[in-house]
Amino acid sequence: MQVFVARQPIFDRRQHIFAYELLFRQGQENFYSAADGDQATSQVIVNSFWLIGLSTLTGGKRAFINFTANLLKNEIVTMLPADQIAVEILETVDPTADIVEACRKIRELGFLIVLDDFVFEPRFEPLMELADIIKIDFQITGIEEQIKLIEMCRGKDIRFLAEKVETPEEFRQAMELGYTYFQGYFFSKPIIIASQSIPxxxxxxxxxxxxxxxxxxxxxxxxxxxxxxxxxxxxxxxxxxxxxxxxxxxxxxxxxxxxxxxxxxxxxxxxxxxxxxxxxxxxxxxxxxxxxxxxxxxxxxxxxxxxxxxxxxxxxxxxxxxxxxxxxxxxxxxxxxxxxxxxxxxxxxxxxxxxxxxxxxxxxxxxxxxxxxxxxxxxxxxxxxxxxxxxxxxxxxxxxxxx
Structure with missing residues (x-):
């Protein structure tokens, strides 16, 4: 039986690989079709750490992994090495008091906190105070909204990641806006890796x-x-x-x-x-x-x-x-x-x-x-x-x- 994980590189401003996002896949088809986010993240963790091996997937770079509200509250992430993981908090996670507290504990343990597909709302301010990186969908977020958010965080120790950068022009634009990290098809599509010996x-x-x-x-x-x-x-x-x-x-x-x-x-x-x-x-x-x-x-x-x-x-x-x-x-x-x-x-x-x-x-x-x-x-x-x-x-x- 084969197990699968897709990885997509995340680059810095010099176009060096900073990290890899690890994504759930059920097979060689390069898309995500599962409806259960808890199950998807659990499979990514098991496949990446215990079946394929994190060193094979990331080569020593940090791994970005999506976490649902349930997995955050259940402290599943504490099973993983803090210096190798960035915890991506999905946009669907409601920033309740127990979620904010769980994220605070995670950050104190040394994990990076990433807010995924972020769109500003006042209720997310407690999570913004804990965030190391804010990830913005470059395709659906207007330029003025991006500028406003970056300016709002100026002076704070927060870096921005432009997601879904698909052309050289978009990369140059993201550079000019002040993004630190970049991810998207302009650099590389997700590559699927399977666990198996050489037949x-x-x-x-x-x-x-x-x-x-x-x-x-x-x-x-x-x-x-x-x-x-x-x-x-x-x-x-x-x-x-x-x-x-x-x-x-x-x-x-x-x-x-x-x-x-x-x-x-x-x-x-x-x-x-x-x-x-x-x-x-x-x-x-x-x-x-x-x-x-x-x-x-x-x-x-x-x-x-x-x-x-x-x-x-x-x-x-x-x-x-x-x-x-x-x-x-x-x-x-x-x-x-x-x-x-x-x-x-x-x-x-x-x-x-x-x-x-x-x-x-x-x-x-x-x-x-x-x-x-x-x-x-x-x-x-x-x-x-x-x-x-x-x-x-x-x-x-x-x-x-x-x-």
Whole structure:
């Protein structure tokens, strides 16, 4: 049996991840359909802490979790680590005296208090006095109302979080209004994480990933892995028969197909297949982002004059979401893969050539144009070339056969 939790990142003004909101999900469908808020929050707590593991979900960042009136009064939150949790008080919670007292105790224990989907009414003032963060729905709350509320809290130790930020323009507007934190589809949709061990087909694909990550690719081993899997054989023949290559000769063996592709193209094909298969129970968006990012990083390396390292840059982009695909810490996964030291370092946050390429790709995806200018300059890439390279990445993804 699988259990599910969706997580959505919350960013600070530098677009660094500050926390994750954990959301109840019944399955891979990325929406919430439960009517019982108590049950939903209880499931999030059980799934996050005792089945999936909070470190897997948040990587050490704080977890925002919705709490109903019943759960607040029953002090369920006191079972959880205060330094890792932000208590989101739902907009449906009536601020009665016992609720205010429960929140006071929770705050004294070290939990952050967040007022969710907040719309000001005088009766909420006791909760505002306890709040660390006020969360405002950016889509339904008028700008004048937002300004009035922010001004009302000026001088108090309260930060504001803009929720449902969906465009670069809305992000810039929220920045100008004085918000500290931001959440919404402009940054990332909720990503669903399930609790399960790697099944056998994922184990095979992980071995394939280990093989293609090696700087000393063994075509004999690659051939043996593929020839034992009908699906992999089919996908290889389908790929080599695509318009991208235009091969007219009949393919008589897997080795012939790999030889016609060449080592670099064979590695890219195998990497695409591995990504797709590892993500078979994940949102398709993860595959799209991984593949496009891989191609974009490769093109950025070429553009920066490092064409000989293009395949490394490709793997860098492709592996950037591998922790989300496997539900395991990135450092643990990389310890099992023979990637080059500079690719590993970049994925783990160390500075260097590949870190600049990686950060430029992320900045462009997120529309962080200030960072784009900085990283493009460091790599000596003309900014006018970036839209061309990004469109190329999308076209290449569509030709890959993964849609």
């Amino acid at each position: 056998k087909n994922k184990t095979v694909n992980f071995r394939l990933l280990q093989q293609i990550s090696s700087s000393l690719l063994d075509l004999d081993k690659l051939e043996k892995l593929i020839e034992k899997d009908v699906f992999l054989t089919y996908m290889l023949l389908k790929y080599i028969n695509s318009a991208s290559f235009g091969f007219r000769a009949s393919i008589r063996s897997i080795r012939q197909a790999l030889a016609l592709l060449g080592v670099k193209e064979a590695v890219k094909w195998a990497a695409l297949i591995v990504t797709r298969e590892l993500a078979q129970d994940k949102p398709q968006e993860l595959v799209v982002i991984s593949v496009m990012r891989a191609r974009f990083c490769e093109l950025l390396a070429n553009e920066a004059g490092y064409k000989e390292r293009g395949s490394d840059a490709f793997l860098l982009g492709l592996l950037s979401l591998i922790d989300a695909l496997l539900d395991r810490p990135l450092a643990d996964i990389l310890a099992e893969l023979p990637v080059t030291s500079d690719v590993r370092a970049a994925l783990l946050g160390a500075s260097g050539l590949f870190q600049d390429i990686y950060q430029l790709s992320l900045a462009y995806e997120q529309g962080n144009w200030q960072a784009v200018v900085i990283y493009a300059g460091q790599l000596n890439i003309a900014e006018a070339r970036l839209p061309v390279l990004h469109v190329n990445s999308l076209a290449w993804y569509k030709e890959s056969g993964l849609e």
